[in-house]
Amino acid sequence: AQKITQTQPGMFVQEKEAVTLDCTYDTSDQSYGLFWYKQPSSGEMIFLIYQGSYDEQNATEGRYSLNFQKARKSANLVISASQLGDSAMYFCAMTREVGGSEKLVFGKGTKLTVNP
């Protein structure tokens, strides 16, 4: 069964610095997708970035990049030039096939705090 592990319950970073949030996954599927979501204190889950297992280049979206290391089964999120508004919970997720349809399984999240 697919599993996502986020080993950092909480992380702290200074404003304007870069931070890496760790995510490892376990799957026997050959083809899968990896996602990162942000959840501010308001509660809404915001889609940040996506990486397909066959994509050779790491995904980037503005200040977000996904450091994908397939052999290590890791998909770390890198946030460059942190801003105070980046303070939130961050969830890593991956696709899984259930009953012929595609679902997401989520990690337990990392709480990021950006200090001024």
Added chain:
Amino acid sequence: DVKVTQSSRYLVKRTGEKVFLECVQDMDHENMFWYRQDPGLGLRLIYFSYDVKMKEKGDIPEGYSVSREKKERFSLILESASTNQTSMYLCASSLVREYSPLHFGNGTRLTVT
């Protein structure tokens, strides 16, 4: 932008009540999902639907049912609310396309007393 709207931000219900959580999306997405989020447990899938009147159980369907009579609307029903169903409930939708991201609503924080 995709808009997923959950009808209530906060709900307080009594044990044994029948509870309806409503979710509407405006982007003609085929897939809709209900997740439950609890501290330390992350998000867990309760039910999902890939078409009108179609539904499948997720990881924790016990104590819940769902209804999808129209493509844009997906309802979660707690037939007889219990205190262990106190949680944050998140609705999401997505396209039927490989690796299409989920778009979430703001969540409903349900307290059962």
